[in-house]
Amino acid sequence: MEAVNIGKLIKSLNPVCGCTVGCSYCYARKINQRFKIIPDFSVPQFMENSIKRIGMRKPTNFLMTSMSDFSDWKESWRREVFDKMRENPQHRYLFLTKRPERISLESDLDTFWMGVTVTSKAEVKRIDDMRKHVRTKHYFVTFEPLFGDVGDVDLDKVDWIVIGTETGNRKGKITSEKEWILHIARQAKKKHIPVFMKDTLLNIVGEDSMLQELPHGFVK
Ligand code: SF4
Numbered sequence: 001m002e003a004v005n006i007g008k009l010i011k012s013l014n015p016v017c018g019c020t021v022g023c024s025y026c027y028a029r030k031i032n033q034r035f036k037i038i039p040d041f042s043v044p045q046f047m048e049n050s051i052k053r054i055g056m057r058k059p060t061n062f063l064m065t066s067m068s069d070f071s072d073w074k075e076s077w078r079r080e081v082f083d084k085m086r087e088n089p090q091h092r093y094l095f096l097t098k099r100p101e102r103i104s105l106e107s108d109l110d111t112f113w114m115g116v117t118v119t120s121k122a123e124v125k126r127i128d129d130m131r132k133h134v135r136t137k138h139y140f141v142t143f144e145p146l147f148g149d150v151g152d153v154d155l156d157k158v159d160w161i162v163i164g165t166e167t168g169n170r171k172g173k174i175t176s177e178k179e180w181i182l183h184i185a186r187q188a189k190k191k192h193i194p195v196f197m198k199d200t201l202l203n204i205v206g207e208d209s210m211l212q213e214l215p216h217g218f219v220k
Pocket of ligand 1: 018019020021022023025026027028029066067068069098
């Protein structure tokens with residue numbers, strides 16, 4: 001089996017660059033340092049030109065927050081991007097946050113997918129906070145980088161699960177264990193939720209347990 005790289009299925013479109021969360025393992029900060037996109041990564045900026053890509057005809061799954069956290073987006077930025085999304089229903093738009101409690105949003109857009117990142121048991125509460133603070137049709141949860149067994153999780157209304165391990169060469173890097181990954185996958189399967197394991201998990205879980213499923217309606 002050859003595992004698919006998620007980058008082939010989900011394209012980054014970054015209307016905002018910069019983030020105030022400050023994760024030690026942040027890859028976006030490194031990219032910004034390398035390419036000098038904005039002068040200070042801890043001061044998020046609106047990248048107006050990038051939203052032109054939303055107008056492209058070819059249906060695409062877009063991750064809108066690979067260089068930011070949605071909780072940092074100003075209301076005016078959000079409004080401009082959501083107007084453009086409404087005009088372009090051919091795409092799927094995925095947004096991620098680690099601070100759902102700071103967002104207050106209600107959307108009837110069928111193409112809007114709200115997600116939270118959960119890396120450990122201590123962060124599972126974010127899923128509840130997401131359902132409470134963002135009222136929308138589709139939710140997903142990204143367990144990446146998975147740093148431990150998250151225990152039993154309430155996956156009510158969750159339509160997609162993504163699981164990944166830490167990559168890169170960070171000092172103290174944690175590689176996810178097979179049982180942590182499978183514990184999440186089993187809970188998702190009980191609720192018939194599609195599961196996507198990042199290609200880097202193939203060597204950990206093995207071919208027989210590897211799952212790479214996309215939700216119905218995503219561009220394949
Ligand atoms: S939330 Fe995402 S973009 Fe922000 S610091 Fe953490 S990893 Fe980087």
